[in-house]
Amino acid sequence: MYAVVPRFMEDPLKLLLLIVFGGGLLALGRWSSRLGSSTGPDSPLDIPTPDVAGLRPLGASGAKAWSPSAEEVAASLPYDPALGNLRIRKFYFNQADAIPGPDDPEVFADELNIELYDPEIGHAWWQSYFVATPQGLANILQEKSWRYLHASQILVFPRYSLEEIRRAVVSRVVADHDYFKGNGPEEGEEESLDL
Secondary structure (H helix, E strand, O other), X not given: OOOOOOHHHHHHXXXXXXXXXXXXXXXXXXXXXXXXXXXXXXXXXXXXOOOHHHHOOOOOOOOOOOOOOHHHHHHHOOXXXXXXXXXXXXXXXXXXXXXXXXXXXOXXXXXXXXXXXXXXXXXEEEEEEEEEOHHHHHHHXXXXXXXXXXXXXXXXXXXXXXXXXXXXXXXXXHHHOHHHOOOOOOOOOOOOOXX
């Protein structure tokens, strides 16, 4: 049939076939897109559906805000001139969040990890302290059925207070390192339990 078509009709026929074929593909595409959707008046396609997580009440379980990172906690701590050039780069507890702290500030026991950095020499090192309240210590002894607890670097507070913990840590760093000899805490500022 192609050979019978005159040469002058060849181009318009190709054009017509191309239009018919394109229209058929367009119709097929629209038909296939309707197969998986419902186009009733109750669910218009242009209205977004709400996220299920956004529908939960604020106090509902599963809706947890992210706690600040160790770097963010350290950056939130005020500058302490007692540290001189040293900086606290990371500040975090093994189990609890430093911010906002425990649910009950009078019952707390956890290991605190601190990364200190000296920018003059480019050296960083880690310090760790066991931080607790009396009730937190009593809970550990009872839960583990221990007769005693030993910790080499322990700080005990009446209740959890991030600022008090920070002050005590700065005091211990200054007291324990040769870097600060002659620059230590004032007499009477801190008492140890040397018996």
